[in-house]
Amino acid sequence: MTEPVxxxxxxxxxQGGRTIVNVDRVELYxxxxxxxxxxxxxxxxxxxxxxxxxxxxxxxxIVLQGNPVxxxxxxxxxxxxxxxxPLLLDTSVRSNVGAGLALRGVRREERVxxxxxxxxxxxxxxxxxxxxxxxxxxxxQRVSLARAFVVEPEVLFLDEPFSAxxxxxxxxxxxxxxxxxxxxxMATMFVTHDRAEALxxxxxxxxxxxxxxxxxxxxxxxxxxxxxxEIAQFVGVETITLGRVQSVTDGVATVEVSDRIIEGGSxxxxxxxVLVCLRPEDVSISRAPDDGSPTSVRNHLPARVTRIVPWGxxxxxxxxxxxxxxxxxTQHAVDDLELGPGAEVLAGFKAxxxxxIRKGSSTQSWNPD
Amino acid sequence: MDLIWDGVKEAVRxxxxxxxxxxxxxxxxxxxxxxxxxxxxxxxxxxxAALAFRSPPGRVVVVxxxxxxxxLPPVAVGLFVAVLLWRSGPLGQLHLLYTPGAIIVxxxxxxxxxxxALSVAALQSIxxxxxxxxTALGASRLQTAVLLFREARYSLLAAVMAxxxxxxxxxxxxxxxxxxxxxxxRTLTSATVLEVQKGNFExxxxxxxxxxxxxxxxxxxxxxxxxxxxxx
Numbered sequence: 001m002t003e004p005v006x007x008x009x010x011x012x013x014x015q016g017g018r019t020i021v022n023v024d025r026v027e028l029y030x031x032x033x034x035x036x037x038x039x040x041x042x043x044x045x046x047x048x049x050x051x052x053x054x055x056x057x058x059x060x061x062i063v064l065q066g067n068p069v070x071x072x073x074x075x076x077x078x079x080x081x082x083x084x085x086p087l088l089l090d091t092s093v094r095s096n097v098g099a100g101l102a103l104r105g106v107r108r109e110e111r112v113x114x115x116x117x118x119x120x121x122x123x124x125x126x127x128x129x130x131x132x133x134x135x136x137x138x139x140x141q142r143v144s145l146a147r148a149f150v151v152e153p154e155v156l157f158l159d160e161p162f163s164a165x166x167x168x169x170x171x172x173x174x175x176x177x178x179x180x181x182x183x184x185x186m187a188t189m190f191v192t193h194d195r196a197e198a199l200x201x202x203x204x205x206x207x208x209x210x211x212x213x214x215x216x217x218x219x220x221x222x223x224x225x226x227x228x229x230e231i232a233q234f235v236g237v238e239t240i241t242l243g244r245v246q247s248v249t250d251g252v253a254t255v256e257v258s259d260r261i262i263e264g265g266s267x268x269x270x271x272x273x274v275l276v277c278l279r280p281e282d283v284s285i286s287r288a289p290d291d292g293s294p295t296s297v298r299n300h301l302p303a304r305v306t307r308i309v310p311w312g313x314x315x316x317x318x319x320x321x322x323x324x325x326x327x328x329x330t331q332h333a334v335d336d337l338e339l340g341p342g343a344e345v346l347a348g349f350k351a352x353x354x355x356x357i358r359k360g361s362s363t364q365s366w367n368p369d
Numbered sequence: 370m371d372l373i374w375d376g377v378k379e380a381v382r383x384x385x386x387x388x389x390x391x392x393x394x395x396x397x398x399x400x401x402x403x404x405x406x407x408x409x410x411x412x413x414x415x416x417x418a419a420l421a422f423r424s425p426p427g428r429v430v431v432v433x434x435x436x437x438x439x440x441l442p443p444v445a446v447g448l449f450v451a452v453l454l455w456r457s458g459p460l461g462q463l464h465l466l467y468t469p470g471a472i473i474v475x476x477x478x479x480x481x482x483x484x485x486a487l488s489v490a491a492l493q494s495i496x497x498x499x500x501x502x503x504t505a506l507g508a509s510r511l512q513t514a515v516l517l518f519r520e521a522r523y524s525l526l527a528a529v530m531a532x533x534x535x536x537x538x539x540x541x542x543x544x545x546x547x548x549x550x551x552x553x554x555r556t557l558t559s560a561t562v563l564e565v566q567k568g569n570f571e572x573x574x575x576x577x578x579x580x581x582x583x584x585x586x587x588x589x590x591x592x593x594x595x596x597x598x599x600x601x
Binding site for chain 2 (some may be wrong): 049052054073076077078081082083085087089090091099100103104147151
């Protein structure tokens with residue numbers, strides 16, 4: 001198995017008698033992007049500061065390329081950090097981008113060559129002579145990214161670098177950033193509270209809550225199979241309802257939920273009390289009666305629309321299917337199906353869309369892959 | 370008004386006729402106040418860095434003391450420095466009393482709290498996350514401090530400017546520890562006092578105007594550097 005570029009073990013930070021971060025293990029592998037996802041106040045930025053050797057932990061071990069960190073400064077110089085706020089020095093863009101190199105004692109000619117290269121790669125060569133104080137938010141964040149990449153770090157930390165940018169600027173910077181993260185075996189930790197950003201950039205996702213990593217694994221696994229109810233809610237699972245497993249046949253569970261029977265999910269036993277999780281985008285809505293014709297959708301439940309809420313470019317349908325069920329549909333679908341409060345519909349979802357969480361199961365799930 | 374106008378004319382005459390006495394007094398003033406400011410700058414920046422970048426015990430009390438020190442009465446400073454420098458005083462063996470060195474010591478005591486207090490405020494006004502970012506860039510402690518001082522350079526310039534202003538415009542301590550000896554310890558301020566006491570009001574006004582001119586020239590130079598920065 002590939003050696004991690006950076007690994008932390010039993011990392012604990014206590015401040016003023018309060019545990020801020022308590023993480024058993026996090027590993028960053030060469031060439032991968034680990035998205036650290038969690039709500040505000042979860043301790044994500046503090047974990048980054050600990051891993052980037054900016055804050056000394058109360059306890060814990062940090063290993064860089066197989067060697068425990070001893071000389072903090074030299075190890076820190078093998079890393080780069082981009083903070084939420086593009087904090088630039090009060091000098092020119094060129095000096096800002098070259099600052100990390102200058103601090104590492106890189107010769108001037110080499111510095112100029114590398115700064116020019118990264119200004120070009122981030123599409124900002126025209127800003128080289130500008131004062132950093134005169135840049136827009138998007139420009140400043142590009143400078144901040146160039147400043148991090150130019151030192152060719154072994155580990156790159158991106159701490160919510162897009163949160164202060166407007167939507168179009170964010171999209172532009174993100175699309176430019178994506179290919180740059182897959183170079184030279186660099187490992188990246190990308191902190192965000194935005195699920196879409198985590199899915200877009202993260203090869204793996206770690207969910208952090210209350211100072212702990214609660215689940216870590218492939219992005220698709222985290223979003224389709226959250227480890228517990230709290231994580232499920234955070235990653236956008238809208239339907240979370242209690243049920244009881246009646247039977248398990250060929251690895252597929254049959255679950256009774258409020259007198260309704262649904263099929264799907266695995267890893268449980270008959271008689272288990274479970275939380276049935278279903279993402280809203282996995283629920284399809286139709287007005288036609290179920291004619292019994294074959295379909296890949298295993299579950300069809302009659303339901304009544306209770307509320308329709310605008311949800312970005314979608315509409316969020318709240319349904320009563322004997323239990324609360326949420327679906328996301330387009331406005332076009334709402335018009336075509338003449339949906340409104342009280343409308344009777346058929347809600348369908350595949351067995352594979354169902355994720356079951358056994359009640360009282362562990363709240364930590366590790367799938368480091 | 371005539372008195373002031375005569376004073377202005379006398380000042381112009383003294384400056385442009387190459388009056389050796391005036392240049393001597395001017396040089397002494399610039400020398401002692403420049404040296405005092407330099408001492409205030411070195412010690413003030415050092416103390417400010419320790420207070421702003423670290424959290425030594427009693428920091429609030431120390432910062433408060435330096436803030437209060439900005440209003441130190443020069444006469445009181447002069448008295449204490451004179452007592453220390455008296456032949457029988459603890460620093461008597463230095464034989465500094467009634468020398469430019471004594472004035473430098475007294476003016477340093479006046480300039481240092483001004484420079485320190487304003488420098489602490491300047492360094493503390495830097496976004497604390499910038500320090501984190503500089504550290505994250507791979508800076509050592511010394512490099513971090515240098516970069517942070519560079520970030521606060523315009524406010525620090527103002528601190529130095531204020532320190533120099535306090536030193537060069539001070540008179541009570543200068544006379545007390547310097548003695549206002551012609552050719553030795555006579556500065557623009559002590560010369561002004563002397564001329565007024567002698568009834569030479571025009572000359573007194575002339576020395577005052579030269580003092581104002583010196584302060585204005587120094588402040589203008591520093592302000593020019595300050596205001597060159599682009600607007601954000």
